[in-house]
Amino acid sequence: MKISLTKRYRFAASHRLYTPRLSEAENKRVYGKCSNAYGHGHNYVVEVTVTGPVDPETGMIANVGELDPFVQREVIEPFDQRFLNEEVPEFREQVATTENVCREIFRRLKSFPSAKLERVRVEETSKNSFEIEADVGAFDEVRVSRGATTQ
């Protein structure tokens, strides 16, 4: 029997999908509306899943009272109400796609001391979500799922 605990968090941030490695025209072609120079924003939802033995003394895999402030400090505070491209140093080097945001969040949460980080899932909108799982092969693989396009 394997047990995991998942907690959902939220932050709102803006980003722009643009890479200096491509020409202006190519950026437009690849990223479409998302390359708009002024940026745009999302209400992101972050699902954090941890796993490990349930401590018989507390009945818990991890105390949410420890997980909450950890996620708050590592992710929510630095990301919430920010322009990701400029204000989160890691996205000066790489495009602030939600694949990369998901991977960066995973990297930041990996050191959670009380349980093993198993999965991070980021909803960019209610239609698009991205998830990354620990130890999938040699690298942490990002999976993308998109809802049916209705507009």
Added chain:
Amino acid sequence: MEGAGLPGKDRMIRVTRKVEFSAAHFYHNPNFSADENRRVFGKCNNPHGHGHNYVLEVTIAGEPDPTTGMVLDLKELKDILETEVMERMDHRHLNYEVPELTGQIPTCENIAAVIWKLLEPKIKSGKLDRVRLYESPELFVDVNAGNGARA
């Protein structure tokens, strides 16, 4: 990993049924001092208890029967959930009224594990694949067999 050693994996279907129950609980470990109890369990230590609307999702995996086209009879699953979960836990105080939880802190982890153990032997067609218990829309626990059966 694609289908490795799992013949018929592409024919396997997962069926999920959802039920909701409301119950009261509080967290208290008699081995801890009053201070420790408050520090570890926070507000959940309030001896008067508090409650949740739990949402339980039970997933059964199997191959549909060629005659009925069903993995299992959902009516049967509904009855099992009624007997094993609803009658035991709905509108109950989890600290006092559920013998399976005696001696355990009634956390989401422990409740979900008890539900897994109650349901697993009752599922005769298909196999219990996952128990997901939401304590709130923001917090849930997953239990699965843990032998790599489910990614």
